[in-house]
Amino acid sequence: MSDSQNNTVAQDENKLVAERRAKLKSIRETADVAFPNDFRPENKALDLQTKFGELSKEQLEADNNVVSVAGRVIRSRGAFMVLQDGTATIQLYITKEARPFAKSIDLGDIIGVRGALHKSGKGDLYVNLEEYQLLTKSLRPLPDKFHGLADQETRYRQRYVDLISNPEVRELFTKRSQIINFIRNYLTEKEYLEVETPMLQSIPGGASARPFITHHNALDLEMFMRISPELYLKRLVVGGFERVFEINRNFRNEGLSTRHNPEFTMLEFYQAYADYNDLMDLTEDLLRKMAQAVLGTTQLKSTEKNSEGEVISEKTYDLEKPFHRISVFDSILHFNPDLTAENISSVEAALAVCEQLSIPTKDSWGLGKLQIEIFEKTVEHRLDEPTFITQYPAEVSPLARRNDDDAFVTDRFEFFVGGREIANGFSELNDAEDQAERFMAQVAEKDAGDDEAMHYDGDYVRALEYGMPPTAGEGIGIDRLVMLFTDSPSIRDVILFPAMRPQN
The missing domain is CATH 3.30.930.10 (Bira Bifunctional Protein; Domain 2)
Structure with missing residues (x-):
């Protein structure tokens, strides 16, 4: 990526960060607590996928299982958001009542939700957004959803984003x-x-x-x-x-x-x-x-x-x-196979092999050290x-x-x-x-x-x-x-x- 492209990316990111900081400022002014810690998820995404993934849409409708999950919003798909917790991902259906809340959410925000578990026509589990709460406002945008965090050095430096x-x-x-x-x-x-x-x-x-x-x-x-x-x-x-x-x-x-x-x-x-x-x-x-x-x-x-x-x-x-x-x-x-036992059984012979292989040596080295140098090289x-x-x-x-x-x-x-x-x-x-x-x-x-x-x-x-x-x-x-x-x-x-x- 050229310097001009890097500058453009940085400017776009700074603009998004500024917009998110403005949202957080508004939250601080209107909410009692900007970063609440009173939501306790009762379920994990992977457990839900394992336990209910094979059930039919009709069976889930009849059972009316109410679940609660918490995690990071990583994608938005029309009427659905995708939440990622420490185990897997699960979809959230944006009900009519939840639309203002969903509209205020940015990718990367951490939320807690509670609602009935259902299955879409495509066979994907989802949770109805019936109760919902913003737990942590993410001030920095996530990497592009199609390319992810690809730069190797950035992945090592920012392992939290890599994960x-x-x-x-x-x-x-x-x-x-x-x-x-x-x-x-x-x-x-x-x-x-x-x-x-x-x-x-x-x-x-x-x-x-x-x-x-x-x-x-x-x-x-x-x-x-x-x-x-x-x-x-x-x-x-x-x-x-x-x-x-x-x-x-x-x-x-x-x-x-x-x-x-x-x-x-x-x-x-x-x-x-x-x-x-x-x-x-x-x-x-x-x-x-x-x-x-x-x-x-x-x-x-x-x-x-x-x-x-x-x-x-x-x-x-x-x-x-x-x-x-x-x-x-x-x-x-x-x-x-070109070497014989005699080639590596004396200091003089082993030194000759090292010289042939361009292995630098020291006068203080004995036969054992010379053999190991040959071993490591070949x-x-x-x-x-x-x-x-x-x-x-x-x-x-x-x-x-x-x-x-x-x-x-x-x-x-x-x-x-x-x-x-x-x-x-x-x-x-x-x-x-x-x-x-x-x-x-x-x-x-x-x-x-x-x-x-x-x-x-x-x-x-x-x-x-x-x-x-x-x-x-x-x-x-x-x-x-x-x-x-x-x-x-x-x-x-x-x-x-x-x-x-x-x-x-």
Whole structure:
């Protein structure tokens, strides 16, 4: 849209706002209360559609069901208005007595009505406007009814208008809530205890990420928004809570993308006397049952569209089938048939591969880090089917237990679908001395310039010295999980209020 068109739209909107403000001024002068709060709807639109939608016009006439609903007027159709509440829409018939009231109503106004329920000749339910009340005057016009709120950035900035205008968006966030509720119930039934851990931490730990920094005035102390609750949850396992979980908000001071938001939601859970194989089994069962409960199917659809919104490819992921499991090392060889085991089994050979693939490297990196860089460049985006990647190098897994048969790798997995990492889990490191050494290695990385390397957490090492039972833990990104389950291309689509640069 050109600047002149934008100016015209803005002028028209300002004129409509001025007209509505004039109506509100008149209401203030004539009504006892301009914004009343004494109407209590007894019915919801969806319940009415479900209960009475199949009844005949004659049956409804005979039953004379009187109902009351409240919501926003979103359309006007001749003798009918359409009301939208938090569940669905329903039509309102403008009786002769209600015409002056209907004439005073603007699209977007919130009203309460009471009247008999009927069915039109087209088979649509409607409520007679027999009693009616303006509850809230809308001062801004709704988006055009045919085009809706289409501009993507405006939808993110003004999510409240997006939710009014686009029913599919409300459905998406309803599914998000259902997913979180299913997780909570699933873990509770398996005797996990839901807990809460600090969001403000003096030492950011539990992940490799750059934190947000703040200042605690009363303590005169630099503090960090948490990047993960992991180390606190494992302290609870030390304390005797053998199964714990937290659905938590994490903050990482990193870039924005279709898969990254600096504030995001994670599920983290820990189970004593379990290993990473147990959690892979649990994850598979959780996702399969969740899909059936929330979507009614284990078939997840993935649609790719071009910039014009046209579908260019469609895929289906079947969660009913057993998920693939393959190690980091084997996956590199599988997706890079030109490479041999020798190419990624020594620092010198792996450096040569990185140079060939134009992967920048650092002198401080060992073989494990080089393998992961090759994996992320050549494998990760190709993991389309549900896949557990296992046996991550210990160098890039500072909190995971080393494999008993091969100390170079850890008992760790990451779960991928559609080229996206959804979960990360491992058998926990419960050797306090090994953990202290790995923290020291991370400190060396930080001193060498790695902003995402971990701090040394002396209190956590002390907790391990009291003894943590053999334990497995996992984190699942809720936002990416919702993207998967709702076929959403961007993380901003599944976060109600995503991070955005403020407008002037």
